Amino acid sequence: MNMKILVFGSYDFIKKLPDQIHESATDNLVAITDFHQAVAQIQTASPDVIFVQASLNGSIELCGWLKEQTQLSCIHCILVEDRPHQLVQRSENGWEWDLDMTTAALHQGADAYIWQVQTEETATHHLMLGQLTVGLRKAQKYRDLLEKNHILSAIALADSLTDLNNRRALEWELPRQITKARNQNIPMSLLILDVDYFKRVNDQYGHLVGDRLLQLLCTRLRHNLRSQDTPFRYGGEEFVVLLAHTTGEEALIVGERLKRIVGEQPFGINSKLTIDITISLGVASLENDDDEQGMSLLHRADQCLLAAKKSGRNRVMGWHHLSPSPTLEAVS
Structure with missing residues (x-):
């Protein structure tokens, strides 16, 4: 030494x-x-x-x-x-x-x-x-x-199934990213994604197949994210991705690309079973009045995700201030 x-x-x-x-x-x-x-x-x-x-x-x-x-x-x-x-x-x-x-x-x-x-x-x-x-x-x-x-x-900060960062890690990292974005005056966005009809997979094939599908999904997501993007398993089949140095418009593009790479090719569970899935995504960008912990930012992205699922799933929904009141913009 x-x-x-x-x-x-x-x-x-x-x-x-x-x-x-x-x-x-x-x-x-x-x-x-x-x-x-x-x-x-x-x-x-x-x-x-x-x-x-x-x-x-x-x-x-x-x-x-x-x-x-x-x-x-x-x-x-x-x-x-x-x-x-x-x-x-x-x-x-x-x-x-x-x-x-x-x-x-x-x-x-x-x-x-x-x-x-x-x-x-x-x-x-x-x-x-x-x-x-x-x-x-x-x-x-x-x-x-x-x-x-x-x-x-x-x-303590890793999800044992997917090897992604877990929700506890997100609660630590999100405030840090927000502080950095504000101190350096750079944009920041995040997206929440959810596997469409995931319960059907568990009901039809069992939870072991469902777990394997989540592992394969995370591998595909991780290999198609940018270097500044940080993924987290938020819970169940729901995931959050922090998008540093990313505007709202750029975040929508990222979300659309992830939706495409998930839906365009089935997941091979084993030599006999492949499963097709789609994902729905909600996108939000950091605003001046967001709290330091990022709860309001997460809430907006979650509202966008709910809207994407209600409008038919397999969609990306973003939150934009096009007028004094917020409106939702969808990308299908």
């Missing part, structure tokens, strides 16, 4: 660090001596371990800032004491005072507190390398935890 090491200290301070620390760093160690620059660096590229020179202005402040950042709790902060007056106090007051200083440093945000004493250079280097190992283990455990959480999140 590569070790990302940041040093908040002078060039001379870096030179005194053990050679093994220089060898462990992913990149060459760079001396950062400004508090705000250090914070910016940490936020841009989070390190695994930070060595902090105690005599540098802002050193204790940096340790305290790190302690307050919950998302940066994996960073191992090592405060290296090199202040001359503190070194004198240590030699005069003994181990009890040393223990009090260590307790204070840990309370202020450091994960480790090491004395940089020239007469004890070998011991100091051993302590630094020991803490480097602790930081390495801490970083590895954090990476392992992130990977496990990522796997669990993927399982």
Whole structure:
């Protein structure tokens, strides 16, 4: 594992660090001596371990800032004491005072507190390398935890039958897409589609055939969507597709193409059974007064889907503001 090491200290301070620390760093160690620059660096590229020179202005402040950042709790902060007056106090007051200083440093945000004493250079280097190992283990455990959480999140947000994102994933992704569209002032649309007369398939052939048909349908849809389109299984035989960078007119074209590629070729369930199906689709585009969660946007698309089914199915219905009151536009 590569070790990302940041040093908040002078060039001379870096030179005194053990050679093994220089060898462990992913990149060459760079001396950062400004508090705000250090914070910016940490936020841009989070390190695994930070060595902090105690005599540098802002050193204790940096340790305290790190302690307050919950998302940066994996960073191992090592405060290296090199202040001359503190070194004198240590030699005069003994181990009890040393223990009090260590307790204070840990309370202020450091994960480790090491004395940089020239007469004890070998011991100091051993302590630094020991803490480097602790930081390495801490970083590895954090990476392992992130990977496990990522796997669990993927399982929780995936539909087990179709491998598409599920409704829970849609509830997380739709607000994010809406925020992005508004911040970047770009269009966004979505469509809801439903398999026409799907209950007849289950009643005639059984639910296993129905499940296989949904799997084949999702495979065909996924292979015919654009790179910016994100499909979700909304429930049963109903699906939602988020259409980023897409106007209402473009969304109707996408819907019409999906309707065509589903209806033009039967689905081969096995070597003896093929089934013809059609789909109905409702399309809506993001408007200024839509809520941030996307409920009103979903509702409009759902109303269009209902209208498409009532008007004969195998149709695409879009919502357009052609007048002060909304009207429905159908594509058959």
